[in-house]
Amino acid sequence: MNAVFPGSFDPITSGHMDVLTRAARIFDHVTVTVMHNARKQGRHLFTLDERLEILREATAHFPNVSVDTFGGLLVDYMARQESGSVIVRGLRAVSDYEYELQIAHLNRQIGDAETVFIMAATRWSFVSSSMVREIASYGGNVSEMVPRASASALRRKHADVYEEREAELQTQTAGS
DSSP states (O other), rough: EEEEEEETTOOOOHHHHHHHHHHHHHHEEEEOOOOOOOOGOOSSSHHHHHHHHHHHHHHOOOOEEEEEEEEEEEHHHHHSTTTTTTEEEEEEEEHHHHHHHHHHHHHHHHHHEEEEEOOOGGTTTTHHHHHHHHHHHHOOEEEEEEEEHHHHHHHHHHHHHHHEEEEEHHHHHHHH
């Protein structure tokens, strides 16, 4: 049985990787699909191509994981997958469950697509892409919250902020 793990992955976090690692053990093949929503154009930190590149690097060690992209309804994408494929969604908290349950019911109703929920490990339950982006925008250390590919991309994206923060920290250390 195959699975599709959809998301915006802006960027992929350690929580996403935790869910993906466990999904890759359960399913024969997992396709990580980056959502492309024309209405959200410009709202992402990373372009679609950058997100695909980060994902390919972060998932390269999985022999049964591939990366793809889609635009439009997820159920339309699922209709093109091998029969019996399921959607995998990660959950961090009860608030995620309420939203994801609604989406799962809609996907089942309009496209006969089944959803499997995988709980993120407790240590990642507080990590979200938006929080990681926020911390990185101030030059904060996110290396524990994201895979190496995401950390490197965030550092490149905010290079000036990281350089400035490191210089300030060195000045503070020298003054102590």
